[in-house]
Amino acid sequence: MSIQLFGSTISPFVRKVAVFAEEKGIAFDLVPAAPGDTSPAFRAISPFGQIPAMVDGDFSLADSSAIVTYLETKHPDPALIPAEAQARGRTIWFDELADTVVFAAGRAMLFNRVVGPLFRGGAGDAAAADAAERDQWPAILTYVNAEIGDRDFLVGNTLTLADIAIASAFASTLHACAPVDAAVYPNLARYLDAMLARPAFATRVAGERAFIARARERVLK
Numbered sequence: 001m002s003i004q005l006f007g008s009t010i011s012p013f014v015r016k017v018a019v020f021a022e023e024k025g026i027a028f029d030l031v032p033a034a035p036g037d038t039s040p041a042f043r044a045i046s047p048f049g050q051i052p053a054m055v056d057g058d059f060s061l062a063d064s065s066a067i068v069t070y071l072e073t074k075h076p077d078p079a080l081i082p083a084e085a086q087a088r089g090r091t092i093w094f095d096e097l098a099d100t101v102v103f104a105a106g107r108a109m110l111f112n113r114v115v116g117p118l119f120r121g122g123a124g125d126a127a128a129a130d131a132a133e134r135d136q137w138p139a140i141l142t143y144v145n146a147e148i149g150d151r152d153f154l155v156g157n158t159l160t161l162a163d164i165a166i167a168s169a170f171a172s173t174l175h176a177c178a179p180v181d182a183a184v185y186p187n188l189a190r191y192l193d194a195m196l197a198r199p200a201f202a203t204r205v206a207g208e209r210a211f212i213a214r215a216r217e218r219v220l221k
Helices: 012-024 040-045 064-074 085-119 126-148 161-173 186-196 199-220
Strands: 003-006 028-031 053-056 059-062
Touching: 003 012, 012 028, 012 064, 012 085, 012 161, 012 199, 040 053, 040 059, 053 064, 059 064, 064 085, 085 126, 085 161, 085 199, 126 186, 161 186, 161 199, 186 199
Parallel strands: 003 028
Antiparallel strands: 003 053, 053 059
């Protein structure tokens, strides 16, 4: 029986789990769910209405980092969270950075420029989105550009949760802001091109772009 993953992959947290599972070869079914869903069935698996949430047989869990930790322990090969102390510490650092720093800025752009105006019927706070892109985003781009350098992966020489989390946070944010300028951030631009071309990312991100484009067309009619 496949795992059930609740949410939408426009969310970087849901996409992180979906890509993590696919890179491990774990079968799952994506069940559409929105954050804040108050239905008793959803709250039984996600007590505070967060996405993603997961059901695996008679076990349920919410929060992306908790879910990927569970999946890594249950399906250890291929390893996406390193066992070596420093590598694991760095991997968890980038996962946390993606969730709480990269997407803190990204959320202001995505929700005010895309989610609110296109899916929730609100105008969105354009000033808040502009401030995040102007005041927070450049430092994030500069840091990740320096961290990746001329390497292919953020930790060691193979794909880890660090790459999946960072690329997912960027993928969601890039639905709502200018592309990464390769002339200014060449390492980051190259890295994201490679990460988002991986099959586990590429099909989902293309589908999200098409979904957003259709929503924009409806709003503009």
